[in-house]
Amino acid sequence: MKIICQKDILQKGVNIVSKAVPSKTTMPILECILLDASEGQIKLTANDMELGIETKINGEIEDPGKVALDAKIFSEIVRRLPDNDVTIETDNNFNTLITCEKAKFNIPGKEGSDFAYLPEIEKDHYISLSQFTLKEIIRQTIFSIADNENNRMMSGELIEINGSELRIVSLDGHRISIRKVELKDDYGQMKVVVPGKTLGEVAKILSGDAESEVLMFFTKNHVLFEFDDTTVVSRLIEGEYFKINQMLSGDYETKVQINKRELASCIDRATLLVKESDKKPIIMNVLDELMELKLVSSIGSLNEEILITKSGKDIMIGFNPKFLMDALRVIDDEEVTLYMVNPKAPCFIKDKKESYIYLILPVNFIA
Amino acid sequence: MKIICQKDILQKGVNIVSKAVPSKTTMPILECILLDASEGQIKLTANDMELGIETKINGEIEDPGKVALDAKIFSEIVRRLPDNDVTIETDNNFNTLITCEKAKFNIPGKEGSDFAYLPEIEKDHYISLSQFTLKEIIRQTIFSIADNENNRMMSGELIEINGSELRIVSLDGHRISIRKVELKDDYGQMKVVVPGKTLGEVAKILSGDAESEVLMFFTKNHVLFEFDDTTVVSRLIEGEYFKINQMLSGDYETKVQINKRELASCIDRATLLVKESDKKPIIMNVLDELMELKLVSSIGSLNEEILITKSGKDIMIGFNPKFLMDALRVIDDEEVTLYMVNPKAPCFIKDKKESYIYLILPVNFIA
Numbered sequence A, B: 001m002k003i004i005c006q007k008d009i010l011q012k013g014v015n016i017v018s019k020a021v022p023s024k025t026t027m028p029i030l031e032c033i034l035l036d037a038s039e040g041q042i043k044l045t046a047n048d049m050e051l052g053i054e055t056k057i058n059g060e061i062e063d064p065g066k067v068a069l070d071a072k073i074f075s076e077i078v079r080r081l082p083d084n085d086v087t088i089e090t091d092n093n094f095n096t097l098i099t100c101e102k103a104k105f106n107i108p109g110k111e112g113s114d115f116a117y118l119p120e121i122e123k124d125h126y127i128s129l130s131q132f133t134l135k136e137i138i139r140q141t142i143f144s145i146a147d148n149e150n151n152r153m154m155s156g157e158l159i160e161i162n163g164s165e166l167r168i169v170s171l172d173g174h175r176i177s178i179r180k181v182e183l184k185d186d187y188g189q190m191k192v193v194v195p196g197k198t199l200g201e202v203a204k205i206l207s208g209d210a211e212s213e214v215l216m217f218f219t220k221n222h223v224l225f226e227f228d229d230t231t232v233v234s235r236l237i238e239g240e241y242f243k244i245n246q247m248l249s250g251d252y253e254t255k256v257q258i259n260k261r262e263l264a265s266c267i268d269r270a271t272l273l274v275k276e277s278d279k280k281p282i283i284m285n286v287l288d289e290l291m292e293l294k295l296v297s298s299i300g301s302l303n304e305e306i307l308i309t310k311s312g313k314d315i316m317i318g319f320n321p322k323f324l325m326d327a328l329r330v331i332d333d334e335e336v337t338l339y340m341v342n343p344k345a346p347c348f349i350k351d352k353k354e355s356y357i358y359l360i361l362p363v364n365f366i367a
Helices: A007-020 A072-079 A133-140 A196-205 A260-271 A319-327 B007-018 B073-080 B131-140 B196-205 B262-273 B321-331
Strands: A002-006 A033-036 A043-049 A053-059 A059-064 A066-070 A085-090 A095-100 A103-108 A125-130 A156-162 A165-171 A175-182 A189-195 A213-218 A220-229 A230-235 A254-259 A282-287 A290-296 A303-306 A309-312 A314-318 A335-340 A347-350 A354-362 B002-006 B032-036 B040-047 B051-057 B059-064 B065-068 B085-090 B095-100 B102-106 B123-130 B156-162 B165-171 B176-182 B187-195 B215-216 B222-227 B232-235 B254-259 B282-287 B290-296 B301-312 B317-318 B335-339 B348-352 B356-360
Touching: A002 A007, A007 A043, A007 A085, A033 A072, A033 A175, A053 B051, A066 A072, A072 A103, A072 B262, A085 B073, A103 B262, A125 A133, A133 A165, A133 A175, A133 A196, A133 A213, A156 A196, A175 A319, A189 A196, A189 A230, A196 A230, A254 A260, A254 A303, A260 A290, A260 A303, A260 A319, A260 A335, A260 B073, A260 B102, A314 A319, A319 A354, B002 B007, B007 B032, B007 B040, B007 B051, B007 B073, B007 B085, B032 B073, B032 B232, B051 B196, B065 B073, B073 B102, B123 B131, B131 B165, B131 B176, B131 B196, B131 B215, B156 B196, B176 B321, B187 B196, B187 B232, B196 B232, B254 B262, B262 B290, B262 B301, B262 B321, B262 B335, B282 B301, B317 B321, B321 B356
Parallel strands: none
Antiparallel strands: A002 A059, A002 A085, A033 A043, A033 A066, A043 A053, A053 A230, A085 A095, A095 A103, A103 B301, A125 A213, A156 A165, A156 A189, A165 A175, A175 A354, A213 A220, A220 A230, A254 A309, A254 A335, A282 A290, A282 A314, A290 A303, A303 B102, A335 A347, A347 A354, B002 B059, B002 B085, B032 B040, B032 B065, B040 B051, B051 B232, B085 B095, B095 B102, B123 B215, B156 B165, B156 B187, B165 B176, B176 B356, B215 B222, B222 B232, B254 B301, B254 B335, B282 B290, B282 B317, B290 B301, B335 B348, B348 B356
16 A cells, blocks of 8 residues: 555545544554555544444555554644655555655555444434534534443434434433534434444534534444545444433422622632532522522532522522533523422423423432 | 832842742741841841851831741732732730731731841952853752762852852763853952852742843852842852862764754653663764664654754764753753763764754663
8 A cells, every 4th residue: 555645635534534543452453554556546544343434534655455543643643744645555564664755654454354344224214413513513502422341322412313303312320411403304203222322422523614524424233424525333232212201290389590700710610619529509599689608518518699580489409510610601691590499309400492301300408 | 127028129139039949957047038138138147057048028127126937828919919008017925917908917026136037247258240140050950969978069150260260060970061151350260169058049030031130249158149138148169069160071982963952852752761760871873964862761762763863973872861851951052062972982062163062971872
């Protein structure tokens, strides 16, 4: 194989596919990036068997062929090359010479045929949305997946299509995050659970451009994302997602409108008094026109007051400050509305259209 | 005690003195910042018994007094307060109320009288130089102190005054870094060894302003830095520094002029092939008008060529690439000159005026 391409193009491609290189694996071939120039175009591929990414890059093929190169070494090399044309050439033993200006790297490669290619995916069911929207709704929900492996379903996010409405849901047993967006077309009914890791990596690769589209194809076991010159294929999490609709009742006893920045700053201050080992709640005392906030820990105490607009009953309720903070951080509105029933029942933060719903369970506290 | 001061001024002061708070100590009082408003001005102090920092801040004293507050908690609190006036008030038990707008923090404090004040320093011997110069010469030499505690002398830097010339020296057994600067006055003869940690922290606090001065006072056991509203006192390292002058012979067999950026980029590339565990040298083959560079490791190999201007003999010599890189990084010249004798003797990188001298020992290699 012998190919020539520009350093910046090569680097961009390597960065994209590197997201699918496993940090730990018992199969050394998975730690590689496959360079495939055997079929008239240059493709880079990485695949950890759950998540696979392929991207095409522009370049010249002088001698068709393919080679698998250690992803970490190869990307380090590419990153430090001068900003010029890079020539990559392999011999019959897959020893690979990478030349750029007067720098010549020599590293061992592996036979490409050992490589695990991306699975073939049927392209029957799909949706289309903008890169911006997909990147945003992932960011706005991914923080509340559970990262432990005890409950595989909680480590994924539900993506549900209902006509032209897309709903994305994550939950970890203490809270639920939901975002809804309107799609341009009616795509019927679909429901899949995508691994959080896949969504996180896809969000990193997406340009976030509002004008560029992503196509998402769904099969029984896989989801495929197609955008720019890149294809991402991931396994789905099998099984039935949690029934969340019954938890989303619209009843409330107390409704509070509060300035988001003020609330977030207060929680941020309170958090510094919380040590990992003793999780102290932030206690909200909701009165007419005023919310008193309080956190007491072994380090010290914080008391603060914020002006609010309230309707309904007074309530005193405690929360894990981190859960409130996570939700507030991804809400763009200047003012947020909290709906509460009692100190044992979940609190909802949502807008009128319910384009976002953040449900947070309160915690017990001693007043 | 009751004081009022602006958040940004308080934060700046806290950041400065925090540099002298030890990360580990058996004396809890040393983990504190002392707020002293007992003598008509507000002073913040921290002291780890080797390095002490004191800074004055503007503010209003409503009730004179002092209190010692946990440095970590206090600085976290100050950082997250709104940008407004901060009131700090202690009761008889040193419980401290920190108020800013509607936020009220309550943390325990300690009696100030337990605190280790800075030692009194005689101000007989001193030099004056610009903050910019001091910050620069520290940065340009501090990387080659030894960070192990086996040789205390190597963990410091020699500061030597000879009339109006200041020389700063660091060495770690493999290399020596020297910077010389001309002072505005003749200050006679002085020679002290200042702990590297002290210099590192001082460099962080210095504004780096070329118009602002630093005064350095020397006694037998201490050095004191005075600049802006801040005083830094540090113990000196006692004993005789290494005799380096005899190592700085001017003889050479090969002189090479080379573009600094090209050499640094090549070494940077070579370094990615070096694992912590197997330290491989970069081998320079100096020919007429050309330097061949080569590094071979278990990961792969790099070969590169750089055009040079050479006088004297050809030479093949190997170096720890990190040591070359460290020196090149702090040299501002576009072109550097290397002086070499043979593959076993130190290489010098220096300018004509010898405002900088970087001596690096070569390493053995198999060609």
